[in-house]
Amino acid sequence: MKLRKLKLGHLYPLQLNLYGDIGNVIALKKRCEWRDIELEIDNINLGDNITEHDIYFIGGGQDRQQVEVSIELQKYKSFLHEEMNNDSVFLGICGGYQLFGEYYQPHNADRLNGIELLDAYTVAGHNRFIGNVTVKTNFVEPNTLVGFENHSGLTYLRGETKPLGEVVIGRGNNGEDRTEGARYKNVFGTYLHGSFLPKNPHFTDYLISLALIKKYGEAELTPLDDKIELDAHAKAVSRAY
Numbered sequence: 001m002k003l004r005k006l007k008l009g010h011l012y013p014l015q016l017n018l019y020g021d022i023g024n025v026i027a028l029k030k031r032c033e034w035r036d037i038e039l040e041i042d043n044i045n046l047g048d049n050i051t052e053h054d055i056y057f058i059g060g061g062q063d064r065q066q067v068e069v070s071i072e073l074q075k076y077k078s079f080l081h082e083e084m085n086n087d088s089v090f091l092g093i094c095g096g097y098q099l100f101g102e103y104y105q106p107h108n109a110d111r112l113n114g115i116e117l118l119d120a121y122t123v124a125g126h127n128r129f130i131g132n133v134t135v136k137t138n139f140v141e142p143n144t145l146v147g148f149e150n151h152s153g154l155t156y157l158r159g160e161t162k163p164l165g166e167v168v169i170g171r172g173n174n175g176e177d178r179t180e181g182a183r184y185k186n187v188f189g190t191y192l193h194g195s196f197l198p199k200n201p202h203f204t205d206y207l208i209s210l211a212l213i214k215k216y217g218e219a220e221l222t223p224l225d226d227k228i229e230l231d232a233h234a235k236a237v238s239r240a241y
Contacts, residue, residue, distance in 0.1 A: 005038040006211050009053035011096070012061075012069045014045045019150065021059030021093050023195030027204050028055065035222045037208070050076045053088060054211040060094030060151075060193065063106055070099055070112040077115045084117050087214040089207050090187040093196060097182070097189030098122040098153055117187045119159035125174075128152045131241030133170030133192055135180045140202050144168075145180075146236040147192025147199055155191075157182050164190055169240050186210050199236060201229040 010025055025041060032039040044050055046068060061069070073080075084090065090100065098104040101120035104112040114121075128151070135145040145164060154174040157163060163173065164181030172180035172191070181190035188207070190196060197204040201224075209219035 003036060003038060004212065004216060005040065006032065006054045006208075006215065007040045007042065007052075008055040008057060009050065010041055010043050011050070011056060011058040012045055012065075012072070013043050013059070015065040015069050016059040016061035016096055018060045018062075018094070019148070019193035020195050021193065024059070024091065024093065024197040025057055027195065027197035027201070028057075028208065031201065031204050031224070032208060034224055037212075046072050050079060052083065054215050055089045055207065056080070056083070056091070058092045058096030058099070060096060062095075063109070066095045066099065066104065066112055069095075070104075070114070073099060073115050074113060080115055080117065084185055084187055087186050087210070089211045089214065090117060091207060092189040093193060094151055094191050097191065098155065100182075100187060100189045101155065104153060118157070118182045118184050118189055119161040120155055120157045120182055120189075122153045122155040125152045125154040127175075129171035129175060129191075131170055132236065132239050133172065133180060134168040134237050135165040135170075135172070135192075136168050137165035140206050142202055142230070142233065144233070144237050145190075145192065145196075145200050145203060146194075146233060147190070147196045148194040148241075149191045150193060151191050155182070160184055164188065169238075186214070198229075199233060201226050201233070
């Protein structure tokens with residue numbers, strides 16, 4: 001098979017990289033490499049220009065770092081909407097997820113504007129949600145996603161933006177409606193750390209497939225021996241904290 005190549009833009013890794021979120025980028029890279037798919041990774045930090053990529057990843061961070069990134073992202077809002085409409089793949093974790101929405105409103109501080117890839121908004125809550133999470137989905141197999149949440153932001157979805165799934169264990173987006181994460185077109189957001197993609201190899205492959213379809217019009221993936229990964233995933237499914 002002809003060598004395939006994808007480009008990943010890692011947005012603001014110096015500012016937003018809590019709880020080992022870099023592990024998500026490593027998971028994408030390794031699962032591509034094991035299939036002879038070259039994944040070129042560009043680290044894009046404050047002051048760097050954002051150019052065309054097949055996949056964009058952004059992690060979580062503290063409020064101060066989110067302020068810096070929020071301001072920077074506004075410069076590229078129109079461009080990133082073009083990329084979304086061209087079927088580029090986006091994954092945002094925690095703080096990055098919040099900035100994919102319309103805004104994040106902290107306590108006693110100015111509103112942080114998001115880039116509105118997702119029709120969602122976040123407000124600071126008074127309680128912190130910490131612990132393992134299991135989510136039931138309807139678009140990947142196995143139909144579960146697992147991870148670890150640690151956030152006080154309450155996120156609410158609107159319009160055509162749908163959740164990743166229904167919370168079975170944990171609190172999810174807001175602790176009220178039993179939803180976790182968000183998805184619209186090829187844009188995905190979640191509060192799940194842990195790191196998210198190593199714990200969910202099937203979802204990792206789903207993102208790679210979407211990126212291949214975007215670039216090449218096809219998504220043939222060589223099967224991998226995922227027994228260890230899926231056994232670990234299955235073990236985490238029923239584990240509360």
